Amino acid sequence: METILIVDDERNYTLILAAVLEDVGFETLTANNGAEALDTLAQSDVDLVLTDMKMPGMDGIELLARIKQTDADLPVIMMTAHGSVEKAVEAMQKGAYNYILKPFDNEQLVLYAKKAASMYQVVKENRQLRSTVENRYSFHNIIGKSKAMQDVFGMIRKVAPASATVLIEGASGTGKELVASALHFNSPRKDKPFVAVNCSALAETLLESELFGHEKGAFTGAVSMKKGRFEIADGGTLFLDEIGELSAGLQVKLLRVLQERVIERVGGTKPIPVNIRLVAATNKSLKSEVAAGNFREDLFYRLNVVPITLPPLRERLEDIRPLVHHFIAKYQDERSAGAPVTGIDREVERLFYEYDWPGNVRELENVIERAVVMSPEAIVQVSDLPKDFIDNAHSTLHMDGIPVDANLYDTLALVEKNMIVRALKKANYVQTHAAELLGIGKSGLNQKIKKYKLFEKNKP
Known part of the structure; x- marks a missing residue:
């Protein structure tokens, strides 16, 4: 009333x-x-x-x-x-x-x-x-206490107030659109549109019309003028996801927009000024795509003004616990009956730490959502998890040599040991490089090498 x-x-x-x-x-x-x-x-x-x-x-x-x-x-x-x-x-x-x-x-x-x-x-x-x-895309909803994610937060805070183009790289499910949205809603453009386009979801001709709009009669079915996403996002932010999928022709058109800040609708000849902040994302390495001749080098440098790299979940295991609590709270209202879910069983947590999470944070969210909905108890048990997840997680456990009945602390120690061995091998046993890969100091790495007696044992 x-x-x-x-x-x-x-x-x-x-x-x-x-x-x-x-x-x-x-x-x-x-x-x-x-x-x-x-x-x-x-x-x-x-x-x-x-x-x-x-x-x-x-x-x-x-x-x-x-x-x-x-x-x-x-x-x-x-x-x-x-x-x-x-x-x-x-x-x-x-x-x-x-x-x-x-x-x-x-x-x-x-x-x-x-x-x-x-x-x-x-x-x-x-x-x-x-x-x-705005609350959904605020910083507190991008979960991560790991050094890698703290670096991402720092970069967002630095670049959000500017209008510089940002390129977000990361595997599927790592939260690229969440970061793009956080950039927008923490910027002076937050009261203007945030427009997202998945460049892999549409055929080239449809994507061109979607991005740049078209004039009436530009092609069969164009019965009226249509504004494209660039015009709709004017004053705000345009997020181009999976930008590595753009065709050669659309790469040229996008390069022109970034250079001249004007577009032309399909079938039109009039330049239309656009004031947008471009944020692009890719699950590919655009440097590799440039080297392979699949992506324009000049466009890559236009996009790569401020690069932000999102690590896969398997490389930031310390973020699993806060992510689990976040998703439990997020999906609590979906429970139809029973007491609220308050946490997960130790065995579930151990599986989470050892699983390699090919679907990254998105996969973890899906697993937790299902568990919160399905669990009859306040504590999520292994039986509440999807069968294919359990099978894959157990497969990973045996493959990594972790006993099924190991406790959490033994598991975490073995994970740490395996990560150090992997980093040493990848860095050709140069400890400074290995420490950089692990995100720790060289002295910290030395302590852990001595703790696990790794260096002499693993060095060829």
Whole structure:
């Protein structure tokens, strides 16, 4: 039920108006001067202000200005006598929703009030939606305490306020779109559109029209002009996912946009300026694609202004526990019965640490969602996990030589040992390089080599 604040220095008038508006379903509040109205607005949730133009002290124009300073979208309807129409027009120019002349028809008053209050409801819903979206893509929803993810957070914080092009590289399921969204919603462009396009999802001709739009008659079926994603994202951020899948022709067109900041619709000849921040993502190595002749080198350098690399989940095992708790909380409302899920069994946690997670964070999220929905108990058991996951995880356990009945601390020690061995081999036993691969200092690596007696044992 919408609430209307009625402001008039004539007390009887406010009572009459309140009765008329309450009769059609509104809730009403009243004030007899501008200062009282501002106090009421500070303490109450109001959907419309209906104020007299002429009042002692603060008049309607000044009250309007004060309201707009606090909430530019809150509708204000001015009430005025016939002799003050010019002031009412001035109020409209300064942001009033409408004005109505005294004495007025009750039906007209109700009509104006319903339209204005309904409009403000849409505004409030949009604010709530934006708040939800911004919360979803805020930093605290990108989970990770590992050094690799802390580096990613640091990069996001540094580059978000700028308009520099960002290239996000990482395997599928590592959260590339989440990072792109965080860049947008933590930037000065956050009130403008965030537009995402998957470059691998459409054929070349359809993708060209999707990106650049088309003019009427540009091809069969183009019955009207259509704006492309570049135009729709104007002022905001355009996220091009799987950019490594762009054809050679579209690579040329994208390069031109990045160089000149203009586009042309398919079938058009008029250059259209666009003001967008481009964020691209790929699960391929674009450097390798350039070397193989599949991707333009000049476009790669245009995209790779600020590179952000997302590590696979198997390389940041310390993030598994906080991710598990995050996803348990996220899907708690999907449980149809039973006590809330509060955690996972030690055996489940051990499986999670040893599994190589080919689907990365997305796969972990899917496993937890299913477990939260299916588990009859507060603690998720192995039996609550998908059978194919259990089979794959056990396969990984045996392949890595970890006994099925090992406890968590033995498992973590073996994981650490195996990771160090792998890094040493990859770095050709150059300890400085191995430490860099592991994200630790050389002295820390030396301590762990001594702890596990690895160096002499594993060195060829």
